[in-house]
Amino acid sequence: MSASQPLSSAQTIALVLLRLFVGWHFLYEGVIKLYTPSWTAKGYLLSATYMESFFHWLGSDSMISLVDTLNVATLILVGAALILGFRTKLASILGIGLLLLYYLAHPPFPGHPQGITEGSYWIINKNLIEAVALVVIYLFPTSMSFGLERLFHKKEIKTQST
């Protein structure tokens, strides 16, 4: 994609910033949860307003500790990958999956109970916007401009030329 129409520096910087900020958000959420042992997603899952049986199953006694561990691990891995610029495509897909789960448990559908939110939402909320930001990050990889993948990218060029 980048080959057909190279991005301008400004466009690349903007995309890198987007990637870093989303990664920053994921990582911080994950770290806070990691160091707060009493934290659990149980309340969020059991109070789901959509696809209740699925989310109640995730929040059930037999599942919740696995779900909590996977959630924290995914948040940290996605965050670290996006910040470091390493495997960002895979990280974007995982992040989108996680955000969609958050979104579907409490979607701001018309007529659905909204619970406590810090703003007003109709169908679209910040989880969904962040998921779309990850779609952009997936489609416009920037790790070769800014990120660990630049190392391997350069290495490959160097190896090929020798």
Next chain:
Amino acid sequence: MSTDKKLFGGFSRRDWLKSVAGLPILGSVWAAGWDTTEKSKLEKELLLERLNIKASPPPPSGSMEGNPVRIGLIGFGIRGEQLMRALGFATNEWLEAMAISSQEDPNDKRLEDFKAQENLNVKLVGVCDIFDVRAEDALRSFNTPDNPCKRYPTYLDLIHSGDVDSVIIATPDHWHAPMAQAAIEAGVHVYVEKPMTHTVSETYLLRDAVRRNPGAVLAVGHQHRQTLSFLTAQDAISKNTLGHISLVVTNTNRNDDNGAWQYRIHPDASPETIDWNAFLGNAPFVPFNKEHFFRWRKWWAYGSGLSGDLLTHDYDRINCVLNMGIPKYVTASGGVYTHRDGRNVPDVMQVNMDFPEFSSGSSQENGKEKGMSLVYSATLGNQFDRGTVLMGHDASMELGNILTIYADPRSTQYKEMIQDGRIDPAVPIYQYDPSANGVDAVTSATAKYFANKGLLWTYRDGKRVDSTFLHIREWLSCIRNGGNPSCGIDEGFEEAITAHMAGLSYKTGRRMEWDEETEKIITLPEEELDAILLDNSVSYVS
């Protein structure tokens, strides 16, 4: 290494920077998250250490081993049925209804909770109910080869049969004391529903009977004494977390027929199926009346209105935490404002109870603070939950199944911590939710009202437990292993006298006064307190 050097030979410093600049960002975000959680943990620990409130569960009541305790039930109505379930006996109809209900709603854990309940090692050997249908209902479910159970024609036949060690009394209020007294005098243990008595004189008579018969254990059915958050509250108060408590507000808010005692009238009720004279007992004679029989809480002749029925719960909840005893003064007002259906007990009632000598501790100079008011405010025409709040100079405590404490912005004790920004008066300094993240299915508005007050269930080790089960278990443990029930005759005496003072103040429009030395309610010349309390003419204050 040399190969590596060659490989990265084309790397400028700029390339390196662009490759690894994410690392310090990652490190910073990680460190910030760690620092934030550590700081809040330290603050929390510091505060908890300072408050030093123990949220550990009480030791369970003693062993249930030995010969089964033989129990007789008097009164198989709404409450009688609930008490039997707490004892381990559910009707077939209830079991079927709960099986269906739990299939429809996976959150409905009532059947599961019942089945998981510990076996209390008792035999239900006798039932006494003056409504044939209910007595037969009980026998149909409880008289099994494992548990032979029979019906006794009167409560005296049951008590003196020699077949029972103990009785559970769940009758209309006007029968509580006569039955409890007869049982205690016969050496039979008693679990009696609240209010303990219906009149002032009965309260003394029953206390005398219990004192004369120390071998018989009497427990009053204030099951919230088992509520874990209340036990934690006791600990918080004893550590002077709240400072001087000057005001306690507690309320009843209900807005449904069931909550206003408009119970269902059974279609098979008739003079043939109900022993009407046995129902009346010491109440004034009226011809057979189904409404009086099923909705007896609406008349002073059989019930005690808001003061005996619901104030007693709230008063005892506070007495259990503060142990403040009988109020020196009681004033009450109210009227029949929401259910003008012929009832003569008020459906809106405010009661002020004053304890001028009470002190829960102080953080200010000696002698500045003393005395407390307890305000009970009730309506049966609105169900806005106002909560129970204990208001101290240093902090306020909201008391329900969840216990929450907020520092007061003008507190002396927490002044420095508030100034340093380490305590935010808008954020609880202590919150205790024994259910952790449990979600409970609540079935009706009245059930929710009771649940919020810690009257339906409490928690042990994070698991939901029926408070009534724990309360009955405690009574059975005292029977088997000795000891005193948490709500025994002395607590019951305080509860009953307070309720009667409220009823008397409502009826006379006068402030009632308790003389602690003589243990008497002060009366005017030629005033007969029981005659006033039982007077059935329609409300005095309107």
